[in-house]
Amino acid sequence: MTKEEKQRKIVIPGETIVSGDDYLPGDFTKKEHEDIVANRYGLAEVSGRVVRLIPISGVFEPRRGNTVIGRVEDTTFNGWIIDIGGPYSSFLPLAECPRFINKNDISEFAGIGDVMSVKIQSVKKGSIDLTLKSRGLGKLEGGRIIKVNPHKVPRVIGKEGSMINLIKNQTKTEITVGQNGYIWIRGDLDGESKAVDAIGLVVEEAISNGLTEKVEDFLKV
Template structure:
């Protein structure tokens, strides 16, 4: 029962970002700390801390399971990986390319060893089984959502706002663990790049980035994204990108 209580507290901390209240019930600002850690390294010690993504509890210690940036946000400790392959999670929005077609839907390449499939019933409109290729053919690119993951296979859906086929443009690949830095807080970083380069940009959580615009704009946008990917762990990154974009 104690373990269930800890798990429930952990879930509430991560999903709601709840903060502890002081004695007079005023809300305190959550302190966020980050540091680079390796697997097996103790991040923090004490009963007050709860393990989050890629961490585990070992006695009074919270220990890292991955190489990356350890983030201590309030009571919750988690790892932001900076290396490794993409691991799909329900709710992720990814960019994928149609690799195969059959009567029940489309096989989508989202990178890595995952078998990802978009069934007909997860399209936003009715698709005739005899005309599947009319909706999407091999090579077509989609901004698409992960709605299920099981035993190495991924189920995809287009039934959400903002999803669909990405026409024309081109795709670049970045480290999927650097995607949050490329997007920025509430989309601030990617919007900065869009505005400065006049480029349409869609970033998938699997590390694929779709760019559409004129040659100079897309080139500058890619260079800015590569800069963020390279300098993801450094401070003052927004200022560096602003200076680069001019």
């Protein structure tokens, strides 16, 4: 593999990424005669023979197993309808809540407008089911919520949580990052604002090198 092939480049829909019979179409690409054509806007990556496209913008696409942060939209007799910012609204059944809840008044646990950290149990056509049965899930009280581009979430978390742990430790805040781009922050007032600004910096400069150092310098000031 030559050096050139490893490079990533931004492509627009309908653009020919590479041409020739040596290549195979991967995610969000299509083969048209000889050419591998991009099907959406993003970063094209040629690895070996396979050409794939990494999305860099757009709405959150829910997948099974994602931990997300959502706001209660409505309560029903057997669960909660939760807005997680995807193409469909999602449902958290009462049975998926690990602690005892009085069935006659489930808004005692969480009412409209409350924020929860939940996991996606299944994604079916037109509906998403959630669960609370996992570690670290549940209602989030106090603090604030910010929204970032969901495709930048891996950058906010960093390698094995390095970036988010750095921000947490330096600002003395609790932070939960949802895969859907919602981030919950709780701490003292200064810490919270500092963490919001630091996350803003990470999102803004997501592609630059030495980002951890930059954030470190920013947090020291």
